[in-house]
Each structure stands twice: as C-alpha cells, then as structure tokens.
Amino acid sequence: MSDAHKREAEKITLAHGSGGRMMQRLIKEVFLEYFDSTELANLDDAAELIIDKSRLAFSTDTFVVKPIFFPGGDIGSLAVSGTVNDVLMKGGRPLYLSLALVIEEGFPMQDLTWILESIRATARRAEIDVVTGDTKVVGRGEADGIFINTTGVGVILPGVDVGGRNAKVGDAIIVSGDIGAHGIAVMAERNGLKLEGDIRSDAAPLNRAVLPLLERFGEAVHVMRDPTRGGVATALNEIAVSSAVGIVLDEAVIPVSEPVTAVCDILGLDPLYLPCEGRFLAFVDGPVADDVLSFLQDLEECSNASKIGEVKGSSSGEVQLNTVTGGKRLLDMPAGEMLPRIC
Amino acid sequence: MNQLQKLRDPKLLRSLADTVKSLKPSKQITLMEVCGTHTMAIHNAGLPGLLPPGLKLISGPGCPVCVTPSSYLDTAIAISKEHNVVLTTFGDMMRVPGRSGSLTDLRNEGHAVEVVYSSLGAAELALRQPEKEIVFLAVGFETTAPTVAATVKCAREKKVTNFSILAAHKLLIPALKALTNDPELRIDGFILPGHVSVVLGSEPYRFIAEEHQRACVITGFESADIMQGILMLVEQIEKRDYRVEIQYDRAVQPNGNPKARAYIDEVFAPEDTVWRGFGIIPQSGLVLRDEFAVFDALRRFPVTIQESPEPDGCRCGEVLRGLVEPSECSLFGSECVPESPVGPCMVSTEGSCAAFYKSSRRPTELRG
Amino acid sequence: MCLGIPMRVTKLLPPDKALVESGKVSMEVSLLLVDNVAVGDYVLVHAGFALEVMDVDAAEETLSLLNQLANVEE
Numbered sequence: 184m185s186d187a188h189k190r191e192a193e194k195i196t197l198a199h200g201s202g203g204r205m206m207q208r209l210i211k212e213v214f215l216e217y218f219d220s221t222e223l224a225n226l227d228d229a230a231e232l233i234i235d236k237s238r239l240a241f242s243t244d245t246f247v248v249k250p251i252f253f254p255g256g257d258i259g260s261l262a263v264s265g266t267v268n269d270v271l272m273k274g275g276r277p278l279y280l281s282l283a284l285v286i287e288e289g290f291p292m293q294d295l296t297w298i299l300e301s302i303r304a305t306a307r308r309a310e311i312d313v314v315t316g317d318t319k320v321v322g323r324g325e326a327d328g329i330f331i332n333t334t335g336v337g338v339i340l341p342g343v344d345v346g347g348r349n350a351k352v353g354d355a356i357i358v359s360g361d362i363g364a365h366g367i368a369v370m371a372e373r374n375g376l377k378l379e380g381d382i383r384s385d386a387a388p389l390n391r392a393v394l395p396l397l398e399r400f401g402e403a404v405h406v407m408r409d410p411t412r413g414g415v416a417t418a419l420n421e422i423a424v425s426s427a428v429g430i431v432l433d434e435a436v437i438p439v440s441e442p443v444t445a446v447c448d449i450l451g452l453d454p455l456y457l458p459c460e461g462r463f464l465a466f467v468d469g470p471v472a473d474d475v476l477s478f479l480q481d482l483e484e485c486s487n488a489s490k491i492g493e494v495k496g497s498s499s500g501e502v503q504l505n506t507v508t509g510g511k512r513l514l515d516m517p518a519g520e521m522l523p524r525i526c
Numbered sequence: 527m528n529q530l531q532k533l534r535d536p537k538l539l540r541s542l543a544d545t546v547k548s549l550k551p552s553k554q555i556t557l558m559e560v561c562g563t564h565t566m567a568i569h570n571a572g573l574p575g576l577l578p579p580g581l582k583l584i585s586g587p588g589c590p591v592c593v594t595p596s597s598y599l600d601t602a603i604a605i606s607k608e609h610n611v612v613l614t615t616f617g618d619m620m621r622v623p624g625r626s627g628s629l630t631d632l633r634n635e636g637h638a639v640e641v642v643y644s645s646l647g648a649a650e651l652a653l654r655q656p657e658k659e660i661v662f663l664a665v666g667f668e669t670t671a672p673t674v675a676a677t678v679k680c681a682r683e684k685k686v687t688n689f690s691i692l693a694a695h696k697l698l699i700p701a702l703k704a705l706t707n708d709p710e711l712r713i714d715g716f717i718l719p720g721h722v723s724v725v726l727g728s729e730p731y732r733f734i735a736e737e738h739q740r741a742c743v744i745t746g747f748e749s750a751d752i753m754q755g756i757l758m759l760v761e762q763i764e765k766r767d768y769r770v771e772i773q774y775d776r777a778v779q780p781n782g783n784p785k786a787r788a789y790i791d792e793v794f795a796p797e798d799t800v801w802r803g804f805g806i807i808p809q810s811g812l813v814l815r816d817e818f819a820v821f822d823a824l825r826r827f828p829v830t831i832q833e834s835p836e837p838d839g840c841r842c843g844e845v846l847r848g849l850v851e852p853s854e855c856s857l858f859g860s861e862c863v864p865e866s867p868v869g870p871c872m873v874s875t876e877g878s879c880a881a882f883y884k885s886s887r888r889p890t891e892l893r894g
Numbered sequence: 895m896c897l898g899i900p901m902r903v904t905k906l907l908p909p910d911k912a913l914v915e916s917g918k919v920s921m922e923v924s925l926l927l928v929d930n931v932a933v934g935d936y937v938l939v940h941a942g943f944a945l946e947v948m949d950v951d952a953a954e955e956t957l958s959l960l961n962q963l964a965n966v967e968e
Binding site for chain 3: 378379380381382441442444445446448449450451524525526
C-alpha cells in the first residue's frame, strides 16, 4: 500500500488537533506535501509576505474552544487576541482582521451579541479594524454552538526579523508573565470542578507590550512565540528543533501564580504544558537580556516577566529543565491533551 | 499551607540535595519507591541524577494503571459499545491500551467517555442525567477506595438507579507481601506511599522490617519529604536498625484513618485478583459486597471478552518487580515508546518505563 | 500513591461537605471520611474528599528539622 493509501485508511482523531506530536506529524507529513511555499514550511505563527517591497505578516486561526464562555474571556475575545498575537509574534503591527462565523441553528442571539461585544472590545484594545467577514448557519448538531475563524494582516516593523529558526546560541529566553492561567480557567470549567477564586484566563492582545519592545530592541529579538496549545514546553521544543539548538531552563524562576499552582497541585497538572493566551516568549541577544527584562517589567501587563532560560549550542532539539531541587530533567513534547489525574 | 511554600523553598531543597549527594553508604544500597506518585515526583525533581554512587532507586508496583490487566479496559470498552453507557474515569486511565484500543480511542470513535476528578462527579452526573447509564471506572489503591465506597453509599441513600462502578481497586499490603517473599528481590529499604498510609497507618507494614529486615519510611510527596525519607532509610540501613518510621507525620497517624477503612469494609470485600506481572495475588483486590450488587457494572452489563495475553516481548511484569531495568526489555525505545506504548509501564507517565525513557535520554552536559 | 494536597477549611457545608482553600482557589470536598473538622483546620484532599485532618504542629516540626538538616551541611 502506498503512503497515500495508508493515510487514507487512517482517520483524523481528536489527538490530531491537540497540538502535540500527532498534530505535528499531520502537518509535516501530510499537509506540507501539498504546498510548495517555503514560508509555509517555516511553520511560524504567521507568514511573512513581501508585496511591492512591503513586508507583511499574515496569519489565520480558527477557534472552537469549549466552553464558549470562561472566566476571563470567551470565544470572541480569544478569536481576536489569538490572531492578533500571531501577527505580533512575527514582528508585525496588526492592522486588519477578517471575521468568519459558523453558527449552529438554535444558538441564542443573546450569546451571539455578547460574543460580538467581546470581539469589538478586544479589537479596540488591539487597535485593529474588523474589515470583512462571513456568516454561515448550519443545522443543529453540526457546529457545537459556534466556530470562529479570524485572519489578520499587519506590517512588519523595519529592521525586525523574527522566526522559529532564528534562535542563536547565547540567546536569553524571556517570558512576559506568569504561565498556565488560560489552561487552568478552561480546564476548571470543563471538568465541572467548581473552583472559585482567582482563576481567570490570561487571554489578551499583546500589542501594548510587543510593539514597544520591538521598537526599542528590534534586531536583538530573534524569536517570539505565544505558548498556546501545549504550553511553554511545547513552544520551546518546536523552536529548539526549528533552530537546531539546545535550551536550558531554570525552574526556580519560571513565574507561576498561586492559583495556577494550587489547581495544578489538585489536578496533577504541569503548568509548563498549559496553554497561555496572553503571554509571549522572546529569544533575545544575551547582552541585552537585562535591559529587555527591565523594559518589560515596567509595563503593567508584563510586571511578572522573567528570564527563564538560555540557548546552548549542543543537545540540539532538546529542552532541559534545571529543577528547583538542583537536578535535571528533559522537557518533552506532550503525548496528547493534558488530563487531570489522581495518581 | 504557607508551610507548603516553605517546604518548596529552593535554598532548602538545594541544601537537602547536597546532603543526599554527600552520603557515603558503606555498601551498595538499593531503595524501592513503591508508589507511582513517588516515581513521578522523584523524576520531576531530577532526583536520580543527584544520588551518590552506591545509592540506587528503583520503582515498585504501586501504579494502579500499571497493574490493572488489559482485560479490565477491554471489559469497559465492551460495556460502552454493547450497552450505550457513559463511561466516567479518572484521567490516568485514558491512554492505557487495551486489546481493542484505549479509552481515548473509544471517545474518538464517538462513544461517551468523560474524565472526572472525583467519583462523586460521576454520581452527580447520574443524578443530573437520569436517562443515561453512568459507569465509573473504580481504580486505585486504599487512598481512593474509601472515596468510591462513600460515593456508592451516597448513591444508595439517594436511590440513584442509573449509576454503577466497574471495580478494580487493589490492596497494597498483599502485594508488598508477595514482593518481599520473592527471594530474588534485592531491596534494602522502602519509600512507603504517604497517602495510602494516611488510610492504613504504619502498623500493616511492620512485617517488612521485622520479618524481612528491611528499612521502611512512610514518606510524603514533596521533594523535601522524599529527600528526608531517603536520609532516614540510609540511616536505618547503616545502623541495621530496621523499623517502620513515619516521615510524613503531618498527615499519617500510626493508626491511620479507621473511618475510611470502615467504609471500604462496609462496601467492598477482598478477593483474589490478577496483578499484571504478578499473576494472582490472594485477597488483593476489592469486589462489591452483595448488598451493593445493584451498583456493580459487571452484573448490570454482562459482556464477554477474550483473555488478552500480554504483548509478545513485553517485560512489564519483571520491571514492576524491580528485577530488570526497562532498557533490558527488547521493545523498550523501539516498538514501545510513550506515543505508542505496548505495556502499561510505558503508558502511565508515572510508569517505570515512561519515567526511565525520559530520564535515560537525560541531557548530557550542554556546552555553550 | 495518589495526589493529595493540604487545603484549609474555610466553611462547613452541612451535612457532610466543606469549602476548602489553597492558593486563593476554593472547592467543595466531602467530609464523609473524617470526623471533627473545624473551620481553620487543614485537610488532606484527594479525589474530592478530605482524607485526614492534618497535624499542623507536626508540619512545623518537619520544616524545622529539615532546615536544621540543611544547615548542618553548609
């Protein structure tokens, strides 16, 4: 049986969408075969386009999050900040957004207007305009409420060249704030675990942090990535492989809020694998790391920014964690979705 | 507990690690951590790399996922397919492979499988959706068994008629007896499971120290607890003073939790049961008592499944007994890897083989 | 075996539940397996149940002993 036939014999499963190894394989072994673009093959958060000498960043994302409403956000705010952030991660100033909705028959109008209000508010915060859109309604049971796709375009800042392949030995790795809040907010809602307290998603557009950062430090920033599905560990693994470098992290300085720590303790989760929707990782020139850190920490939304690691020349493709106890462990890609456990 | 934060203080942990590193045992010492949660905590802290020469840690049979035979999974899957029930389970079980796939595969095929944090969550689901049949996969040792027993009693009091459990709880002491009776076993001391001991207390382990002359320390799960436990064990061994000590005394009383044990006794009865890799251990499993038969999913949803022998070449049984290293299994790292595991020791992130896989690919010193 | 986390009792919910808290996160647990729980107590929480009331003095002693152990080696 040829490879193509073997593939047709398999089925797409939920694991293919969960952001881990199976999704990677689907993209690299199946999708990439059909398209020639080298830009696509970079598999960055956004594509760099050159149109009449203008460098643009172009990104698309589809949002199927359940539950639709969660503490700190909803599918609407996520749909805007998700794509805006992908454009930002490529060094682009986000300008325009398209908005496509697939709505299930029976979806309450009240919920729809709520979501639209959320989209409007987030777009305002991101300083972008929604300029074109599409709406489809499908039969009951065919869309699980609502699915949203957004596509964004922005102009890449002059002198900025960021991409997953650009990490350099000696780079410092900075995270813009505490991790795992979005993952916890969604997991808590999903598992019917009635948690109260400070559990809110961190979902937010990052323009007010990333643009000033790039304007000030431009060329010293080599990679940016927002650690969404699969969390910080997955994002760093991807970059380590793309750039063919090794990464070492210091567990003691990875910022995790008290509520996230508490929920991780209760459910047996590792915050390094939980998605963030309002945080970014930046790989910057070693010598400017301290300046970058101070700069970020002065911004209200990045007050917990921390230098969590650095890039080494050997052990290419591997991410090592130096533990709080003084030991070492390898941070691998996750096998699948993160599940609460009792053991 | 603010105390929890203090226990996790990096300076404290590094100093303790230095203390462990500078141990100089007078002979080779091998310690076994019995419990899967300990295995996970030890590997997450990177402790194996911090042990001094002469001190070795191996993993024992305290992983309920690892020791559940695949026939249990196959039964659950058969019940789901033949009787249109909602399976509810702890997350730990989702990726375990049965003969006909895992629970994750079952869900991907469109069958109803829900992950719950507590058996109470499963019972509440049954209350909220009386038109559906809810089956809860009851796995775990004595830490979890009382919680399920309490849930079953509650369900009876509330006259819930659409809730049942597929019982697979196991008892640790019979397994420890089988382990320590094995003449091939070369273990000098045991890191005993802190939370099972919250229920059992310290008395039931005395035979290990008194009859078998091995060190025992009931240990908590923070890195600091584990390191203290190791220090206490080495001291016992060096002094040849074998006892059952409680390191985790903020949670473990010598008498354990009699109320929790009473719940187990009221709802369950011990039975002979199969442990993967050990075969049948007498009186080591729990089955629902007749008064609670209506909550037994096996009786409610009869299915026939084929006995599934372990995959060819899988040496999980010997790994679980501490007789071989995972790397000595011919399937390890080739046919059997975390993304496509053969035996449960690789499935569970706490399993001996999965943990070994991750740390045997331990990073070499990175040069800048 | 098994995940268990100490959490502080903030409110009793008769007949057999309580609200517990850690790190600014609260949840309900069942008290069926323990006796004589009071607000302010710390309980060990596993799979939605309190398994034991924790001994705060013993916890302090453990911390103190560990700190001594650590200092001895410096």
